[in-house]
Amino acid sequence: MSEFTGIPTDTGTGGNSLDTDLNTPYDKANMAWIMVAGSFVWLMVPGIGLLYSGLSRKKHALSLLWASIMTISVVTFQWYWWGYSLVFSHNTRGNGFIGTLSEFGFKNVLGAPSAAGTVPDILFAWFQGMFAMVTGILMVGGACERARLFPMMVFLFLFITIVYCPIACWTWNPEGWLATLGALDYAGGGPVHICSGHGALIYALILGRRNDPLTKSGVPKYKPHSVTSVVLGTVFTWIGWIGGFNPGSAGNATIRAWYSAYSTNLAAACGALTWMFIDYFRSGRKWTTVGLCSGAISGLVGITPAAGFVPLWASVIIGIVTAAGCNLAVDLKNLLKIDDGLDVYALHGVGGCIGSVLTGIFAADYINALAGVESSPIAGGWINHNYKQVGYQLAAVCATIAWTCVVTACLLLILDRIPFLRLRLRPEEEELGTDEAEIGEFTYEEDAVYIPEPIRSKSIAEAPPANIDDKIHTGNNSSSELQSEPKTTSANA
Secondary structure (H helix, E strand, C coil), rough: CCCCCCCCCCCCCCCCCCCCCCCCCCHHHHHHHHHHHHHHHHHHHHHHHHHHHCCCCHHHHHHHHHHHHHHHHHHHHHHHHHHHHHHHHCEEECCCCCCCCCCCHHCCCCCCEEECCCCEEEHHHHHHHHHHHEEEEHHHHHHCECHHHHHHHHHHHHHHHHHHHHHHHHCCCCCCHHHHHHCCCCCHHHHHEEEEHHHHHHHHHHHHHCCCCCCCCCCCCCCCHHHHHHHHHHHEEEEEEHHHHHHHHHHCCCHHHHHHHHHHHHHHHHHHHHHHHHHHHCCCCCCCCHHHHHHHHHHHHHHHHCCCCCCHHHHHHHHHHHHHHHHHHHHHHHHCCCCCCCCHHHHHHHHHHHHHHHHHHCCHHHHHHHHHCCCCCCCCCCHHHHCCHHHHHHHHHHHHHHHHHHHHHHHHHHHHHCHHHEEEEEEEHHHHHHHHHHHHCCCCCCCCCCCCCCCCCCCHHCCCCCCHHHHHCCCCCCHHHHHCCCCCCCCCC
16 A cells, blocks of 8 residues: 655645545545536536427437537537636636636646635536536537538637636636626526527527528528427436536535525426416417426526525526526517527526526525535625625626627637638538538438448349338338348238
C-alpha cells in the first residue's frame, strides 16, 4: 500500500497523486452523486433529439436524432479543448467577462477544488459539460428541416465557444460579473435556456422559413410525424431534469438537492396540466398529448433557475405561469414571421426569462440554507424583502438576450458567406428531405423493396422477386425469404 505523505493543495492539479491522496478534501457521497447526476443530464440530449424528431416531418426525422449524437460529440471535444477553461478557470479576464486558457486541453484539471468547492475540478468539468451539450441540442432545433449538417457542426462549435461560454462564465464562475452583481441562477435559466432559445430564434430567422407552396404568408405548420417519439423524448428529458439537471446543480448530496428535485417535478406537473387545459379550449376540446408534453417542458424550464431557491408552493406558481406564458408565446412566430418549427424560442427563450424573473420574486434564504454548512448565503428575493433582486434578474436576462442575439447573428451571417459553409439546403434538397439529401439513411425504410445486406445470392442481388411488393404487403418479407428464393413464388404460397 502506497504511503501518502503529501498535503492536497488548492491550485494546479491539487497535488502529486503518487504521494498525495487527492480524495481527502472531498466527501465521497458528494462525488458519487455528482457523477450520477451528470449521467442523467447526458440522457437529456438524446431525449431532446427524440422529442425533436417526433415533432418533425418523417423525411427529416433522422436528422434530428443525428443532431443529438453529433452535439454530444462536438461539445464534448469543445469542452475538453477550451470550453471548461473559458467558463470555470480559477481566474477571469475583463472583470468577470470570460475565463482564461489556463486549463486549455484540461491542463491541471484534476484534484484541485472546482468552482463548486465541494467536488474536484475533473468531476465538476464532467457535470458542467453536460449543460453545454443540452444548450447545444436545444439551439440547433431552430434549424429544423432546412439546415445543412456540416455548417451546423461548425456553427455549434463556435456558438458554444463565443456565445455560451461567456454567458456561463458571467453566471456561474464565482468571479463572473453577474455572479458578483448578485443575480441568481440555480441551474441554467440564462446560460442554457435563454441562450439556446434566442440562439435558435436567430438561427431560424437567418435560415428563412421552410419552403411550402401552400403557405403564402406566415409560417408553415405541420403535424408531428410521431407523437410516440414526442412522449418518449419528453420522458427522457423529464427524468434527466429531475434526476440530475436540477438536483445535481446543488453541487452536493444535501437536503437542498432533494428539495430541488421535488420542486422540479412539481413545476413540470403543474405546467403540463396548465398547457393541456389551455389547449383544450384552444384546440377543439381535445386533451392533446403534445400539449401535455409541451407544458411539462415549459414547467421544467421555468423552475430551472429557481429550483434550489424557492419553496414548493412557489414551484406550483412558476409551473403554471411559465406554461401559460410559453403557450401564448407559440403564436409569436406568426407575428414575427420566423419559422421556429420546434418552438424552441417559445419554450426555452420565453420560459427561461419568466423563470429568471420569478426567481427574483420567490427566492428564499431558508431554502438555500438547506445545504447546511456547504451553502453560500443569499439575501433572497421579494419574499425576503430584498426587492432589488428582480432588478438583478432583469439585468441578467437583458445581458444574456443581447449577447446571444447579436453574436449569433454575426456568426451565422459570416458563415453563410463562406461558400462551403452555406447554411441552408437547396430547395430540391429540402423537398427531398434532410435524411436523404444529407445522411443517406432513414428513420423508416418504408420504400425499401429488399434487404441489401448481407447479400447471399447473386440472383437476388441482381433481380429481386417480381412479386416482392406483394410479399412486403402481406408481411411475409423476412430476410431469409428475400435472400434465399431466387424463383418467383406466390405471395400466399
